[in-house]
Amino acid sequence: MTAYLNGSFMPLEEARLPVLDRGFIFGDGVYEVIPVYSRHPFRLKEHLRRLQNSLDGIRLANPHSDAEWSRLIEEIIHRNAPEDQGVYLQVTRGVAKRDHAFPAGVPPTVFLMSNPLVTPPAEQVAHGVAAITASDYRWLRCDIKSVALLANCLLRQLAADVGAAETVLIRDGFLTEASVSNVFLVKDGVLLAPPKNHLMLPGITYDVVLELAAAHRIAHQVREITELELRAADELMLTSSTKEVLAVTTLDGRPVGRGEPGPVFRELHRLYQEFKRTVMRQPAPA
Ligand code: PMP
Secondary structure (H helix, E strand, C coil): CEEEECCEEEEHHHCCCCCCEHHHHHCCEEEEEEEEECCEECCHHHHHHHHHHHHHHCCCCCCCCHHHHHHHHHHHHHCCCCCCEEEEEEEECCECCCCCCCCCCCCCEEEEEEEECCCCCHHHHHHCEEEEEEECCCCCCCCCCECCCHHHHHHHHHHHHCCCCEEEEEECCEEEEECCCEEEEEECCEEEECCCCCCCCCCHHHHHHHHHHHHCCCCEEECCCEHHHHHCCCEEEEEECCCEEEEEEEECCEECCCCCCCHHHHHHHHHHHHHHHHHHHCCCCC
């Protein structure tokens, strides 16, 4: 597996960083995960825009232009074997003596790696997954895709502890998102999604799902969703670059709707797979 670190490509095992990297010391950095289908990065422009927003959010200058990022991403795809990959990229505030205030004149650390893309197995697509709920105790800038993911790790582990796939998060009585994905629900045939704000990560897949709903005249609304509405949903689903669109069929051990993936999920899942295929049909990058 080939990685990239600060200007060089190398086997992942050989990538080394000083322990004083602020990513390690403070979690002072941001990241992106870009799904790659048949060697085509999916929604690259949108991922690079979100990266810029995250960097702006932590006041770190973008070390690369979009054209440079695109070249690095193409190169990492080219140097790794799988046709479908998850390209991970991370930028931290670099290596400096430990001090909370920003160091002056320190180059950022730039790291990329690629993993084989693992999407949900057919069994999960057909039957859905279990999720639990928890109080969203993360900070108030969840729109920044920060590498400081301790709260997300703790919340995700709550699900792992009970063999569930995800932890759905509730803040002050309202649905925000889940520990590693966004959440949609369906009530009386209408697809509902919480609005993008500082309390959730603006998912690239979230946007795709809403675009598909609009293009295919699936009734939908973006608005605040209460915990009561969440618990009374006819359908519940998760979206992320790796989960794609995945139905939740039990929440806190109780069935969601009839306890099986519903018609709106099935339609969106089909549309999403079709949409991916249009990306794959574009000519492979040189
Ligand atoms: N919310 C959180 C907290 C996430 O970590 C992720 C992605 N891993 C998402 C939402 C989904 O974002 P995307 O669709 O861009 O993968």
